[in-house]
Amino acid sequence: MTQSRKRALQYASVINTATAALLLCIFPVAMLAQTSGAVSPAQKNSTPAVAPAPKAAKKIKLPTGSARRRAIKLYLTAGKLYLNAQFEEALADYEQAAKLDPGNADYQGAVEVARSHAVTALIQQAAKDHFAGNASGATAALERAQALDPKNPEVTEHLYELADDAARAEPAPLYAQTAGALGEAPPLLAASGVRSFHLHTDQHQLIDQVFKGFGVTALIDSSVLDQRTRLDIDEADFATAARALGLVTDTFYVPLDSHRVVVARDTRENRREFTRQEMETVYLSGLSSEELTETGNLARNVFGIQQVATDASASTLTLHAAPGTLDDFNAQMRELLQGRDQVMLDMRIIQVAHTSDRNTGLQPPQSISAFNVYAEEESILNANQSLVNEIISSGLASPGDTLAILGILLASGQVSSSLFSNGLALFGGGLTQSALSPGPATFTFNLNTSDSRALDDIQLRLGDNEAGTIKEGTKYPIQTATYGSASSGLPNIPGLTGAGASGSLSSLLSAAASAVPEIPMIQYQDLGLTLKVTPKVLRSDEVALTVDMTIDALSGSFVNGNPILNNQAFSGVVTLKEGETAELVSQLNKSESRAISGSPGLSEIPGMNDITDKDLQKSYSTLLIVMTPHIVRATQSAGHTPAMIVEKSEMTP
Numbered sequence: 001m002t003q004s005r006k007r008a009l010q011y012a013s014v015i016n017t018a019t020a021a022l023l024l025c026i027f028p029v030a031m032l033a034q035t036s037g038a039v040s041p042a043q044k045n046s047t048p049a050v051a052p053a054p055k056a057a058k059k060i061k062l063p064t065g066s067a068r069r070r071a072i073k074l075y076l077t078a079g080k081l082y083l084n085a086q087f088e089e090a091l092a093d094y095e096q097a098a099k100l101d102p103g104n105a106d107y108q109g110a111v112e113v114a115r116s117h118a119v120t121a122l123i124q125q126a127a128k129d130h131f132a133g134n135a136s137g138a139t140a141a142l143e144r145a146q147a148l149d150p151k152n153p154e155v156t157e158h159l160y161e162l163a164d165d166a167a168r169a170e171p172a173p174l175y176a177q178t179a180g181a182l183g184e185a186p187p188l189l190a191a192s193g194v195r196s197f198h199l200h201t202d203q204h205q206l207i208d209q210v211f212k213g214f215g216v217t218a219l220i221d222s223s224v225l226d227q228r229t230r231l232d233i234d235e236a237d238f239a240t241a242a243r244a245l246g247l248v249t250d251t252f253y254v255p256l257d258s259h260r261v262v263v264a265r266d267t268r269e270n271r272r273e274f275t276r277q278e279m280e281t282v283y284l285s286g287l288s289s290e291e292l293t294e295t296g297n298l299a300r301n302v303f304g305i306q307q308v309a310t311d312a313s314a315s316t317l318t319l320h321a322a323p324g325t326l327d328d329f330n331a332q333m334r335e336l337l338q339g340r341d342q343v344m345l346d347m348r349i350i351q352v353a354h355t356s357d358r359n360t361g362l363q364p365p366q367s368i369s370a371f372n373v374y375a376e377e378e379s380i381l382n383a384n385q386s387l388v389n390e391i392i393s394s395g396l397a398s399p400g401d402t403l404a405i406l407g408i409l410l411a412s413g414q415v416s417s418s419l420f421s422n423g424l425a426l427f428g429g430g431l432t433q434s435a436l437s438p439g440p441a442t443f444t445f446n447l448n449t450s451d452s453r454a455l456d457d458i459q460l461r462l463g464d465n466e467a468g469t470i471k472e473g474t475k476y477p478i479q480t481a482t483y484g485s486a487s488s489g490l491p492n493i494p495g496l497t498g499a500g501a502s503g504s505l506s507s508l509l510s511a512a513a514s515a516v517p518e519i520p521m522i523q524y525q526d527l528g529l530t531l532k533v534t535p536k537v538l539r540s541d542e543v544a545l546t547v548d549m550t551i552d553a554l555s556g557s558f559v560n561g562n563p564i565l566n567n568q569a570f571s572g573v574v575t576l577k578e579g580e581t582a583e584l585v586s587q588l589n590k591s592e593s594r595a596i597s598g599s600p601g602l603s604e605i606p607g608m609n610d611i612t613d614k615d616l617q618k619s620y621s622t623l624l625i626v627m628t629p630h631i632v633r634a635t636q637s638a639g640h641t642p643a644m645i646v647e648k649s650e651m652t653p
Contacts, residue, residue: 062103063100063101063102063103067100067101068100068101070097070100071096071097071098071100071101071104071107072097074093074094074096074097074100075093075094075097075106075107075110077093078090078091078092078093078094078097078110078114081093082114082117085121087114087117087118087121088118088148090114090118091111091114091115091118091148094107094110094111094114095111097110098110098111115148115149116149118145118148119145119148119149119152119154119155122141122142122144122145122148123141123142123145123154123155123158125137125141126138126139126141126142126145126158127158129141130162130165135162135165135166138162139159139162142155142158142159142162143159146159186255186257186258187255187258188216188255188258188259188261189215189258189259190214190215190216190238191213191214191215191216191238192237192238193237194235194236194237195213195214195235195236195237195241196233196234196235196236197209197210197213197231197232197233197236197241198231198232199230199231199232200228200229200230200231201228201229202226202227202228202229203224203225203226203227203228203229203249203251204220204224204226206229206231206245206248206249207220207224207245207249207251207263208220210231210241210242210245211242211253211261211263213241214238214241215259216238216259216260216261217259217260217261218253218260218261218262218263219256219260219261219262219263220262220263221262221263221264221265221270221274223264223265223267223270224249224251224263224264224265225249225250225265229248229249230248231244231245231248246266250265250266251263251264251265251266252264252266252270252271252274254274254275254276262274272306275322276322276323277320277321277322278320278321278322278323278326279318279319279320280318280319280321280326280330281316281317281318281319282316282317282318282319282330282333283314283315283316284315284316284317284337285315287315287466288466288467289312292310292312292315292317293310293312295310295317295333296308296310296317298332299317299319299329303321303325303328303329303332304321304325305319305320305321305325305329306320307319307320307321308320340463340464340633341463341464341537341631341633342461342462342463342464342631342632342633343461343462343463343464343535343537343543343629343630343631343632344459344460344461344629344630344631344632345459345460345461345462345468345533345535345545345627345628345629345630346457346458346459346627346628346629346630347456347457347458347459347460347470347533347625347626347627347628348455348456348457348458348625348626349454349455349456349458349470349472349529349531349623349624349625350453350454350455350623350624350625350626351452351453351454351588351621351622351623351624352451352452352453352621352622352624353450353451353452353453353619353620353621353622354449354450354451354618354619354620354621355448355449355450355451355618355619356447356448356449356450356616356617356618356619357446357447357448357449357615357616357617358446358447358448358615358616358617359444359446359447359613359614359615359616360444360445360446360447360613360614361443361444361597361612361613361614362441362442362443362444362612362613363441363442363443363444363597363612363613364441364612365438365439365440365441366439367438367439368436368437368438368439369436369437369438369439370434370435370436370437372432372434376435377402377403377406380406380409381402381405381406384409387409388405388409391405391408391409392405396408425437425438442613444613456472458470460533461632462533462534462535464535464536464537465534465535465536466534466535467532467533467534468532468533468534469530469531469532469533470529470530470531470532470533471526471528471529471530471531472528472529472531473526473527473528473529473530473552474527474528475524475525475526475527476524476525476527476554476563477522477523477524477525478522478523478524478525478562478563479520479521479522479561479562480521480522480523480562481520481521482519482520482521525552525565526552527552527553527554527565528551528552528553529549529550529551529623530549530550530551530552531547531548531549531550531625532547532548532549533545533546533547533548533627534546535629537631538575541577541578541631542575542576542577542578543575543576543577543578543629543631544573544574544575545573545574545575545576545582545627545629546571546572546573547570547571547572547573547574547584547627548569548570548571549569549570549571549584549586549625550567550568550569550570551567551568551569551586551588551623552565552566552567553565553566553588554566568586568588570584570586576628576629578629578630578631579628579629579630580628580629581626581627581628582626582627582628583624583625583626583627584624584625584626584627585622585623585624585625586622586623586625587620587621587622587623588621588622588623589619589620589621590619590620590621591617591618591619591620592616592617592618592619593615593616593617594614594615594616594617595614595615596612596613596614596615597612597613597614597615
């Protein structure tokens, strides 16, 4: 055995047996079975079984004995760290061991395994931080994982997801251009410089010569008048000359491409026909149907857009107009919507239910039975004559000892009687001896109680005077009607409606015709809470909340098969400062019942009814709604301001 092999075995013997066995399951520790650098004399003299490597291949430098021992120590230490889930520390030790002994394949494999587990642990930590809302922690964990394994696609994908979440979290303007146009009209490339025109001719020639003077071809519409017109202008550029031409000829032009225009008479119909129109759909979420209608009227009456279509269900406004008009409309709407107040409404809906059933006290016997002792004994003995004969034959009792026989029957359990279970009170004698047997007495000490609490935390971001609705509960199906085929008549088909060739068809048809299905008509009714809140920001920075609350529940009774609903409704307005809280409390149900079980007269005596059996049942359910408004956008104060400011001061002499 070589010297290095002995030293390796000495270091391996120090490790705990269980740890070494687990390490062998994770990493094949081949270093304990071979020495990476030592070669036996037999190997030196033996002929290699394969061809030697090319001379150009780089030979691995064999480590020294101390380096190999140091590598083994690091390898074993890293194994312990790996078992303790300290993957990054284990990775550092594995990499250092691989540098000390680069020829050992086990070290390289351990490096890759530890790197994979370290990256996986960092990805899991990043996911936990992301769900907890710690974006900085998630980013730091992923960046550390990327530093350990730069080419890991999973780490890159998680970094992209964090970037997408950050981009979606950026606030967007209320009125933003979400889509671009299909394409803009090409600009008219008229010649630069100035020109002078002194023309007196018909309008067609006049228009043609002015545009040709700037290198533009004019296509003249038939609506242009064919009359003589004078144009005298000196040192004018294209825009000035075109404007003067339009004034003297009462025309306008529309560019077709970079070097051609169409010229028509300036009328409303021609403007609508020749001016390039664009269609735009404006999404105005949050506006009510009335506000959407007013916006459409604004587009028609102020901006002159005639083709306006409103869709209240989708909260959209579709416009057809010239590009410049649409730009003006968008600019105005952007200013209007950006100047609208917004309120963040924090709401907590708490439901508390309590049920209690308390039953305590003593219930005395409610009945007393009187009977003749002799007659009852004879009845029991006659009913169990076979058992009596067995008792006598076995010698347990003599034939005339009726009391002993009766006691044996009752003690054996073969015979039972309710008259003897609660004790007896004897009176009289002989054949007339009688007994009184009271009923059972019951002592109760029982308490059943239950409490339940439900909490919902909701946030609503609403615009000024925008309604928000919250519904909590279930939908209950109510059958309102049924419908089916009014008649079972079928067309006359031989062999089908009649007997035909087979008599069985007739019975089959009659069975099918009599089975007319009835289809129910179902209406789903909302049960539970329906809460509608509308905030209004006042000029004093207070918020007025208009609250409409409805609670629907089943009453438990029916009319013609339809359930009767219990309804509670509340409407009101509350004015709060920002950050103040309003509480709305509703008693959903409350009931209390009390039952006393005792003896007449005795249980009615004051003080005695407390020791008799008393069953007290209580139940109640309470709904608590907590609302706190926060003004997240306060653009301007509402109300009126003075038309002018007058400063008052005392006059000095």
